[in-house]
Amino acid sequence: xxxxxxxxxxxxxxxxxxxxxxxxxxxxxxxxxxxxxxxxxxxxxxxxxxxxxxxxxxxxxxxxxxxxxxxxxxxxxxxxxxxxxxxxxxxxxxxxxxxxxxxxxxxxxxxxxxxxxx
Amino acid sequence: xxxxxxxxxxxxxxxxxxxxxxxxxxxxxxxxxxxxxxxxxxxxxxxxxxxxxxxxxxxxxxxxxxxxxxxxxxxxxxxxxxxxxxxxxxxxxxxxxxxxxxxxxxxxx
Numbered sequence: 001x002x003x004x005x006x007x008x009x010x011x012x013x014x015x016x017x018x019x020x021x022x023x024x025x026x027x028x029x030x031x032x033x034x035x036x037x038x039x040x041x042x043x044x045x046x047x048x049x050x051x052x053x054x055x056x057x058x059x060x061x062x063x064x065x066x067x068x069x070x071x072x073x074x075x076x077x078x079x080x081x082x083x084x085x086x087x088x089x090x091x092x093x094x095x096x097x098x099x100x101x102x103x104x105x106x107x108x109x110x111x112x113x114x115x116x117x118x
Numbered sequence: 119x120x121x122x123x124x125x126x127x128x129x130x131x132x133x134x135x136x137x138x139x140x141x142x143x144x145x146x147x148x149x150x151x152x153x154x155x156x157x158x159x160x161x162x163x164x165x166x167x168x169x170x171x172x173x174x175x176x177x178x179x180x181x182x183x184x185x186x187x188x189x190x191x192x193x194x195x196x197x198x199x200x201x202x203x204x205x206x207x208x209x210x211x212x213x214x215x216x217x218x219x220x221x222x223x224x225x226x227x
Contacts, residue, residue, distance in 0.1 A: 004161075034214075043205070044162065044217040093161045107215060109161035 003027055004096050006110040013084055014118055020080045021113045023094030029074035030096035034107065035067075038091040050077055084117040091115075119216060120145040120208040127222040130200075136193040138221050140206030143187040149210050151182060153191045155202040156220070162205065165191065196225045 003026040013019050023033060032051050036044040048069050050056035056069040068080040077096075081088055091114050095107040123141040130136040142151065152167040166173055166180045168189075173180045179192040193200055205220040 006161075036217075043219055044156075046214065046216075049214075091159070095161070107164075109163070112159065112161045114159065 002098075002108040004030075004094065004108050004110040006092075006094055006113050008113060009111060010114040010116075012116045012118060015085055016083055018080055018082045019084055019115060020078055021092055021094075021115075023077045023079070023096070023110050025075045025096040025098075025108070028096075028098050028108075030077070030098060031074065032097040033071055033077040034095045034097070035069060035077075035079050036093045036095070038093060038112075044093060047079075081115065084115070086117045089115055089117045119210060119213055120149055122206045122208050122218055124204070124206050124219065124221045126219060127224070129224050129226055130193075130196045132198060132225050132227050133195055136196040136200065136223060136225065138191040138193075138204050138206075138223065139188065140191070141188045142206070142208045145186050145208050146210075147186075149208045151180065151186075151189050152207040152209060152215060153178070153180065154205045154207065154215075154217075155200075156205070157199075157202040162217070165204075196223075198225050198227065201225045 005024045007022045035047045038044045047062045048056045048058045050069050050071040052071050052074050058064045071077040091112050093112045095109040097107050120142045150167050150169050153165040154162040156162045168180045182189045203220040203222050205217050207215050
């Protein structure tokens with residue numbers, strides 16, 4: 001149980017285009033979903049936390065207008081990288097928690113999406 | 119949440135026990151110790167967590183010192199598939215997980 005999927009697993013796009021990444025909880029309802037970014041040989045950095053039906057909370061330094069997060073249902077969250085540039089090339093990982101604030105340590109991670117912007 | 123310190127890398131021979139240390143000298147009484155691992159180009163995988171007592175599951179054992187200032191993750195019979203980055207995280211129940219540098223474990227034949 002507790003499986004989280006991401007789609008696509010990898011994507012290559014041209015600079016200036018937008019890319020949407022989906023994160024789905026397959027066998028549970030995710031009250032909270034998290035988006036992380038990981039550059040090569042570095043650790044995961046939290047980008048934002050989103051609760052179903054409300055606006056995402058972004059970490060300091062993460063541009064909310066560039067990284068649009070939508071958590072419209074209890075099983076789906078999307079991250080859209082708008083006007084992508086080569087420096088946005090990274091490994092994007094989502095995680096999901098069946099519970100809300102107060103249980104953020106119970107997270108199940110997706111397999112990640114590798115974004116390459118040319 | 120308390121900061122954790124781990125060696126950046128370790129090697130282990132296949133079939134032998136891998137003992138991964140973690141220092142969390144400033145851990146507070148209500149902070150748990152979590153271990154995750156990340157195999158190359160995959161999302162993190164939960165391994166085990168504990169508060170005070172030693173814990174064991176099908177993947178690993180977690181040994182926490184009596185003063186809780188350090189812990190050791192033990193993979194009893196390491197295989198090549200255990201090659202990964204292992205993250206030790208101290209966090210209060212319910213709090214976000216903050217990933218540090220981790221230990222890159224290389225299991226060698």
